Amino acid sequence: MSxxxxxxxxxxxxxxxxxxxxxxxxxxxxSAVLGHQPPFFPALTLPPNGAAALSLPGALAKPxxxxxxxxxxxxxxxSSLGHQAAAHLRPLKTLEPEEEVEDDPKVHLEAKxxxxxxxxxxxxxxxxxxxxxxxxxxxxxxxxxxxxxxYILLMDIVAADDCRYKFHNSRWMVAGKADPEMxxxxxxxxxxPATGEQWMSKVVTFHKLKLTNNxxxxxxxxxxxxxxxxxxxxxxxxxxxxxxxxxxxxxxxQPRFHIVRANDILKLPYSTFRTYVFPxxxxxxxxxxxxxxxxxxxxxxxxxxxxxxxxxxGRREKRKQLTxxxxxxxxxxxKKEAGTSDESSSEQTAxxxxxxxxxxxxxxxxxxxxxxxxxxxxxxxxxESKEEPPEASDMAKISTTTSExxxxxxxxxxxxxxxxxxxxxxxxxxxxxxxxxxxxxxxxRGPGCEDRKSPGREGVPKVPEEGRPVLPGKxxxxxxxxxxxxPSHLNPAHLPNLAFPPSLASQQFFSPLGNGHPLLLHxxxxxxxxxxxxxxxxxxxxxxxxxxASTGVTGLDTTAMATAAAQGLSGASAAALxxxxxxxxxxxxxxxxxxxxxxxxxxxxxxxxxxxxxTAAAASSSVHRHPFLNAVRPRLRYSPYSLPxxxxxxxxxxxxxLPSxxxxxxxxxGKAAALATSPASVGLDSGSExxxxxxxxxxxxxxxxxxxxxxxxxxxxELQSIQRLVSGLESKQDRCxxxxx
DNA sequence: TCTCACACCTTTGAAGTGG
DNA sequence: CCACTTCAAAGGTGTGAGA
Numbered sequence: 001m002s003x004x005x006x007x008x009x010x011x012x013x014x015x016x017x018x019x020x021x022x023x024x025x026x027x028x029x030x031s032a033v034l035g036h037q038p039p040f041f042p043a044l045t046l047p048p049n050g051a052a053a054l055s056l057p058g059a060l061a062k063p064x065x066x067x068x069x070x071x072x073x074x075x076x077x078x079s080s081l082g083h084q085a086a087a088h089l090r091p092l093k094t095l096e097p098e099e100e101v102e103d104d105p106k107v108h109l110e111a112k113x114x115x116x117x118x119x120x121x122x123x124x125x126x127x128x129x130x131x132x133x134x135x136x137x138x139x140x141x142x143x144x145x146x147x148x149x150x151y152i153l154l155m156d157i158v159a160a161d162d163c164r165y166k167f168h169n170s171r172w173m174v175a176g177k178a179d180p181e182m183x184x185x186x187x188x189x190x191x192x193p194a195t196g197e198q199w200m201s202k203v204v205t206f207h208k209l210k211l212t213n214n215x216x217x218x219x220x221x222x223x224x225x226x227x228x229x230x231x232x233x234x235x236x237x238x239x240x241x242x243x244x245x246x247x248x249x250x251x252x253x254q255p256r257f258h259i260v261r262a263n264d265i266l267k268l269p270y271s272t273f274r275t276y277v278f279p280x281x282x283x284x285x286x287x288x289x290x291x292x293x294x295x296x297x298x299x300x301x302x303x304x305x306x307x308x309x310x311x312x313x314g315r316r317e318k319r320k321q322l323t324x325x326x327x328x329x330x331x332x333x334x335k336k337e338a339g340t341s342d343e344s345s346s347e348q349t350a351x352x353x354x355x356x357x358x359x360x361x362x363x364x365x366x367x368x369x370x371x372x373x374x375x376x377x378x379x380x381x382x383x384e385s386k387e388e389p390p391e392a393s394d395m396a397k398i399s400t401t402t403s404e405x406x407x408x409x410x411x412x413x414x415x416x417x418x419x420x421x422x423x424x425x426x427x428x429x430x431x432x433x434x435x436x437x438x439x440x441x442x443x444x445r446g447p448g449c450e451d452r453k454s455p456g457r458e459g460v461p462k463v464p465e466e467g468r469p470v471l472p473g474k475x476x477x478x479x480x481x482x483x484x485x486x487p488s489h490l491n492p493a494h495l496p497n498l499a500f501p502p503s504l505a506s507q508q509f510f511s512p513l514g515n516g517h518p519l520l521l522h523x524x525x526x527x528x529x530x531x532x533x534x535x536x537x538x539x540x541x542x543x544x545x546x547x548x549a550s551t552g553v554t555g556l557d558t559t560a561m562a563t564a565a566a567q568g569l570s571g572a573s574a575a576a577l578x579x580x581x582x583x584x585x586x587x588x589x590x591x592x593x594x595x596x597x598x599x600x601x602x603x604x605x606x607x608x609x610x611x612x613x614x615t616a617a618a619a620s621s622s623v624h625r626h627p628f629l630n631a632v633r634p635r636l637r638y639s640p641y642s643l644p645x646x647x648x649x650x651x652x653x654x655x656x657x658l659p660s661x662x663x664x665x666x667x668x669x670g671k672a673a674a675l676a677t678s679p680a681s682v683g684l685d686s687g688s689e690x691x692x693x694x695x696x697x698x699x700x701x702x703x704x705x706x707x708x709x710x711x712x713x714x715x716x717x718e719l720q721s722i723q724r725l726v727s728g729l730e731s732k733q734d735r736c737x738x739x740x741x
Numbered sequence: 742t743c744t745c746a747c748a749c750c751t752t753t754g755a756a757g758t759g760g
Numbered sequence: 761c762c763a764c765t766t767c768a769a770a771g772g773t774g775t776g777a778g779a
Contacts, residue, residue: 126774129744133772213743250742287743304773307749577764
């Protein structure tokens with residue numbers, strides 16, 4: 001691929017945003033010059049031949065452009081230019097894809113059965129002020145990577161919907177609208193970057209990521225670079241990623257896993273993301289467990305909670321023994337007082353239950369409500385069989401490989417039972433064992449097992465001794481739910497908050513064959529949630545794509561996609577696009593999006609204007625010569641969820657956080673400053689959504705997920721209505737642009 | 742609903758030991 | 761030196777009382 005030389009300066013085009021940039025206006029000396037609020041920075045394009053092409057959103061920036069070009073050509077660091085903004089710029093060269101290597105990454109969730117056990121009961125994850133790990137730990141096994149290419153693996157946790165939950169009558173119920181989400185952070189696996197061979201040789205775990213509800217938690221912010229210099233500095237001291245992510249209690253979340261082919265973390269923001277979502281890893285954040293079943297599952301499976309197991313010598317057992325003693329004392333007193341021992345009084349019944357409950361074998365056979373706390377599994381199993389009939393059979397199935405049933409361990413000593421239980425647990429936690437026995441040892445050591453032998457974070461990872469590449473293609477992969485964007489939301493239910501029609505916002509590439517194709521996400525989809533919210537937060541709004549090169553793209557017709565893509569390119573053929581752009585376009589079925597859509601690492605507030613500006617710019621024919629600029633990129637949101645949500649009317653399309661479409665249009669028409677200074681969170685998201693919507697709708701090519709909201713396909717009138725709105729926005733933008741020098 | 746101290750447990754790595 | 765064991769510190773658990 002080659003970029004044109006000295007592309008003419010076209011206002012409002014080719015804006016690249018540095019994801020590590022702080023986005024408060026005062027931090028950007030350049031913004032005033034450019035006539036934009038940050039992050040409307042110019043992108044410096046460096047074609048392979050070394051010559052520079054530069055686009056700046058504004059002729060006023062020409063001196064800066066010249067300086068940047070000169071610096072790029074002479075190799076002078078941008079930071080030496082004196083411009084605060086220039087210090088953060090980097091050549092667009094990094095936007096170009098690496099040498100394209102055939103890879104078809106597939107990701108297999110480790111301990112899938114365990115995850116499913118939890119999921120059936122409604123997985124809860126405890127969040128504390130200091131942070132708690134996830135259990136089950138999020139582990140994946142990667143295959144299909146190019147052995148020699150380097151990859152960066154990441155994960156984040158985003159809100160699954162727009163609801164707050166409560167645990168009522170032994171089940172989770174929606175209890176209102178979600179609280180505002182904190183900026184989401186992207187956790188970069190400390191071994192990143194590493195070669196595909198290295199990643200495939202081991203189970204990739206993210207157990208070091210902790211969940212917190214401490215909104216003032218700084219862990220992850222302070223260590224994250226805010227500028228290129230910061231980044232380089234941090235790299236020299238070892239890459240630090242956020243170790244905690246902030247969640248809201250009683251809210252539902254969905255972990256996501258990302259694969260980025262990049263040999264340098266510096267390139268991360270400009271690389272293509274493949275994002276994998278495993279629905280069974282969805283969970284509700286809690287400060288205290290609500291569901292006893294979940295508690296029991298955790299106790300049974302988490303080695304750190306061994307002390308609470310009924311079969312062990314832990315606290316539970318001792319507590320029960322103590323209680324048993326007191327109950328016996330009570331019984332004796334009762335006998336003395338009553339003078340008989342054959343009474344079947346309630347106390348005796350309770351005692352009997354309690355006595356039996358102290359034996360693991362008896363737990364599931366007796367129980368009264370007043371001893372529920374002592375016989376948790378009993379009451380639970382009852383409730384479970386009543387409430388979740390399918391689960392019973394499932395559990396029976398699972399029980400063959402788990403330690404669910406203490407009764408089976410009758411006659412075994414406590415310690416042996418523990419060993420048995422533990423052994424089973426380990427086996428269970430490594431479903432891949434059948435494929436890769438060598439990997440079992442690495443994946444079955446419980447939390448913390450992986451990093452011990454994993455490459456250090458010094459940047460020179462060594463090949464784990466236990467690891468060998470997993471045979472690709474043998475596993476049945478989790479159906480890959482393609483889902484994009486949404487720095488903190490996944491679900492269409494969030495759309496009201498995002499000012500995006502659900503039908504457009506919650507689309508999904510779903511692989512009916514379940515062969516786990518990723519969605520490709522472009523780093524531009526990163527969204528900086530808040531100030532300095534780390535790259536994690538910055539990696540929000542990602543371009544939704546599906547690997548067109550991957551085999552067996554299911555549910556999507558590649559040809560159709562290509563056609564649609566070409567249609568959405570406004571003159572540029574999809575084939576002429578750079579590889580990653582093709583992927584975006586193809587995978588997105590030609591869903592058009594912002595032509596400058598490569599880099600959106602910033603709060604949506606900014607992007608609202610950016611989207612409109614770029615959309616308007618895209619309308620001008622002169623832009624289309626630039627392959628990169630020509631890339632009318634699809635930018636949609638895909639949600640793996642199909643949670644019901646009311647279809648908002650046209651007014652409902654607008655988020656409370658975003659005053660109105662008119663306001664957004666106004667912002668897009670040049671009032672970005674007002675939005676830019678608005679609080680983050682909702683407003684930011686709204687802007688992003690607006691961006692997505694405007695760019696998407698303006699292209700007129702919209703594909704809907706058949707799975708997600710089948711009954712919520714946008715009516716033609718609705719789409720037209722939206723389109724009219726956006727058209728107005730664009731024309732307004734056009735007028736604005738024409739009026740500017 | 743949340744926080745905290747607590748007991749119990751695993752993990753981790755240093756120190757010690759023997760070949 | 762290497763492999764193995766021992767030991768202690770660090771840190772991960774759910775619990776239960778209290779706010």
